[in-house]
Amino acid sequence: MTRASILPDDEVFADFRRQCLSAENCWQSKYNKNDMQVWIENPPPNSAPKVHKIRCKMTIKDVSAATMYDVIHDGEYRKTWDPNMLDSFDIARLSDNADVGYYSWNCPKPLKNRDVVTLRSWQVKDDEYIIINFSVKHPKYPAQGNLVRAVSMLTGYYIKNTGPNSCTFIYLSQADPKGSLPKWVVNKASQVLAPRVLKSVHKAGQKYPEWKQQNKPNQKPWLHPEQSSLPTMNPAELSIQRADSLENVDETFKKDAQENEDSS
Template sequence: MSVPSILPDQAMFDDFKRQCLSTDNWFKKYDDSGMQVWIEQYPTNNKGNSVPKVHKIKCKITISDVSAATMYDVLHDGVYRKTWDPAMLESFDIARLSANADVGYYSWLCPKPIKSRDVVTLRSWQVTDDEYVIVNFSVKHPKFPPRSDRVRAVSIVTGYLIKATGPNSCTFIYLSQADPKGDLPKWVVNAATRALAPRVMRSVYKAGKDYPEWKQKPENLPDRKPWLYPEQTTLCQMDPAELSIQRANSLENVDESSKVEDRSYIES
């Protein structure tokens, strides 16, 4: 009997786009200056363990002066991210899984005394004439287990839908359900996510405005975009069967020290 592939199929991309565009069961928490933030709502009769403790959040920004193609490039360009993401500690691609999928590592700094977090994710993307989709979720990689100095967070689903509205304009949607793990109460996680999302979206938007000038510099290899031209990749090929999905409720790396640090932050 064949084992189902871990790689996203068309149904997953379609479902992700449906969630990005849907207004059903979403409650608007923020609406200002062309930016909206929603959290997913659940029916009042949906009680018990079936209701996720970590909110699914969706942000949308209307962009009038950056093309959809440029915003898509910004999200893929790991070298450029080092210039605009102050929270990033370390980020790198690990291996190629297919022409439109890879596995990578990302870690970020948290305010002290909270331990820094990291994730290993499978990222897949899809491009049509006027639409760009990127989706990722956490996976277990045999050569990148959890580290003692960082807490392994979990991306249940995280991604972007970028749709062109003109030659130099687009709608930019970010959707995520992620658990930072550790001992942070889920209400703190949800509140922090709602507060930070607009700030992060504005940072990505600014990065988009600055990207064309940055990319045109010879040292930044203007013609190199392996996310558009797979033949340019230098990543080694990996069998997706070597990976497994990292479930949010099955982490073995949340050590007691991370819980103590996180708890002290909440109590201070």
């Protein structure tokens, strides 16, 4: 990112694309069935432990890349299909291809629920669609006491057209959920929750064209910036949210019915 702006530049998008398509052996397979794969990144030997990075890939044979791209962008539609969402809304527009927004979600009980404030930016080139986000500090949306403020270092989607009605869909995330989470949560996230969420996204893609036909079919501000009704905000008012500036909540004592199975 340039010093002049917090907004991602072409180099950031190119690096995200590289990570999504990387075949390096630092990625450890955690799940591979039904046209879906999940990996976690192994940190280099002798390096300091770093925040977990996960990559998920779906081979979609019945939904176009353009439709899946719309699904990820469409906040109104997300309210109909995202089972984990507590609240979600766009706060302000930063440029034609960037905004800042809020999202909170349910965590497996008895853990506390999480929220994030992120800067989201997107890029479309030929048959490739990229959406990325990272956590920012917004002066009007500080952390709340009843939720744990998580941190997205870099999270996003790479969607590539493979035919008129098919695509490759990759989700990559390096995020700090904050709190000293027990091992079963990390295992469950990569082996159980990630495939479940991706299946929900795929189903949402299958149903989107019909839903959109009934709900402002021509309203797509992510494709047509002039349609945006969000207030504009100077990106300089935001700063990158560092994980170490947020309180850690110790949740290692929390138990789960699958703890023994997931920790083995």
